[in-house]
Amino acid sequence: MSTKRKILAWVVGLIVLILLVFWWLSRGDTADLSVSEVSGEGPVLQEPRAETIPTINIAEPVGWPAGEVPAAAEGLVVNRFAEGLDHPRVVHTLPNGDVLVTLTRAPASDNGGGITAWIADLLMSRAGATGTSANELVLLRDQDGDGRSDQRLTVLDNLDSPSGIAWRDGRLYIANHDELLAYDYELGAASTTGDPEKLMDLPAAGNHWMRNIALSPDGDKIYVAVGSASNIGEKGMDVEKGRAAIWEYDLEAGRQRIFATGLRNPNGLDFSPWSGELWTTVNERDMLGSDLVPDYLTNVPVGANYGWPWVYYKDTIDRRVDAPMPAYTTEYARYPEFALGPHVAALGLVFSEEGSTMGEKFGNGAFIARHGSWNRKPASGYDVVYVAFDNRGNPLGKPVPVLTGFLNDNGTTKGRPTWVDFAGDGSLLVSDDTAGIIWRVTAPGAAPRAAIVQPERRSLPPQRQLQGDPRARFVEEYAREQVAE
Structure with a gap:
């Protein structure tokens, strides 16, 4: 064999070897556990399998055939409210029954391009998440009460990747990706009046660009969810200032503060009807295998920290993080209340409320839109689930499917459930972003739910005099309270 042929053979062999290595690395990690096993109050947390190349399993959206709808749980029916x-x-449903919807995508990329940006754009394009943002707030109205929108108005068309919506007492609050705005808006109007008032700046764009908001029950404060700019702080922690957090804006005082931290990507926000406490859905970190880390639903007390990026589920340390871990992180980090499954991309959240018509089976808990995974084998999410709560406001059991059928057997998807809220007639509205549809779910014949009665709560009496070991005194008092109950 000539020297030229030998060189050619070596080059071909090297190329084949590189391709085989790349194929091996890009096969991804196949889950050992079911989504159910990594859900609930005590999820199975497998040993982490750190990935150099993420598992990629993107479901390409193909749309819903004409007249087809998702599969609803027994006792429920679903129809197209708007498309x-x-x-x-x-x-977001207004008190008069009008429904506001943000038509939006991520802002234009500001990461300077490069191979990483190109790969990210390619993946998100395949998932149906790229494109120019419409930047609109539209109003949908069901004038004849048949469960379908028959009027559509554009309320605002000059927004900047908007997401969060709230309204109270003639003020409409909208969160762009980089600011929180307030408009004058009266119920029933076709548009806002005057120029908006900027209430606060928000950390712009980043890996997680949605800025979802919720007004406190008394209307005095707004809470804003801001996701991280990275997976585990790999861009440095300076860029994460103000991110992976929930902000609180005081409307009366006109000032803001960070309310809770260590939440990689908080999304849905709602207040528990049993306790009045803020709850959120959170998307956890990637590239630890298909079984880790489960997204979660949890309460958010003031000052709470859930450990990102250094730990997850209170005390499991992520050894990949380069940034020095603050002292006592595992002591003060909180364990999430309820796991929603690995990589399910939990987004919209709404608790059962007075007047909802979802039937007794789905009348005492929370509804959550699981947008669907891009990095798990097999895929997870692509559904709407219900988490039952007891009468004290504690989540129970496992997530129960409410809407399914979004994911096809061939790995494509008809749509991706994104957000949930109750309509004025008590039905559940579900946005499906890649399909451009708002679904309406209800239990025919179900009586409107009565108001949830908050349980009576008593604090332990203050200790005005120390006697012996104060820790023993507390334990004794606490034990006595539990027995009395």
């Missing part, structure tokens, strides 16, 4: 929308995300 033909340009990537609807957040849904």
Whole structure:
């Protein structure tokens, strides 16, 4: 064999070897556990399998055939409330029954391009998440009460990747990706009046660009969810200032503060009808295998920290993080209340409320839109689930499917459930961003739910005099309270 042929053979062999290595690395990690096993109050947390190349399993959206709807749980029916929308995300029902929806996508990339940006754009394009944002707030109205929107108005068309919506006492609050705005808006109007008031700046764009908001029950404060700019702080922690957090804005005082931290990507926000406490859905970190780390639903007391990026589920340390871990992180980090499954991309959240018509089986808990995974084998999410709560406001059991059928057997998807809210008639509205549809779910014949009665709560009496070991005194008092109950 000539020297030229030998060199050619070596080059071909090397190329084949590189391709085989790349194929091996890119096969990804196949889950050992079911989504159910990594859900609930005590999820199985497998040993982490750190990945150099993430598992990639993207479900390409193909749309819903004409007349087809998702599969609803027994006792529920579903219909198309609205369709033909340009990537609807957040849904918010006003007191008069009008439904506001943000038509939105991520802002234009500001990461300077490069191979990483190119790969990210390619993946998100395949998932149906890229494109120019419509930047609109639209109003949908069901004038004849048949469960379908028959009027559509554009309320605002000059927003900047908007997501969160709230309204109270003639003020409409909208969160762009980089600011929180307030508009004058009266119920029933076709548009806002005057110029908006900027209430606060928000950390712009980043890996997680949605800025979802919720007004406190008394209307005095707004809470804003801001996701991280990275997976585990790999871009440095300076860029994460103000991110992976929930902010609180005091409307009376006109000032803001960070309310809770260590939440990689908080999304849905709602207040527990049993306790009045803020709860959120959180998307956890990636590239630890298909079984880790489960997204979660949890309460958010003031000052709470859930450990990102250094730990997850209170005390499991992520050894990949380069940034020095603050002292006592595992002592003060909180364990999430309820796991929603690995990589399910939990987004919209709404608790059962007075007047909802979802039937007794789905009348005492929380509804959550699981947008669907891009990095798990097999895929997870692509559904709407219900988490039952007891009468004290504690989540129970496992997530129960409410809407399924979004994911096809061939790995494509008809749509991706994104947000949930109750309509004025008590039905559940679900936005489907890649399909451009708002679904409506209800239990025919179900009586409107009565108001949830908050349980009576008593604090332990203050200790005005120390006697012996104060820790023993507390334990004794606490034990006595539990026995009395």
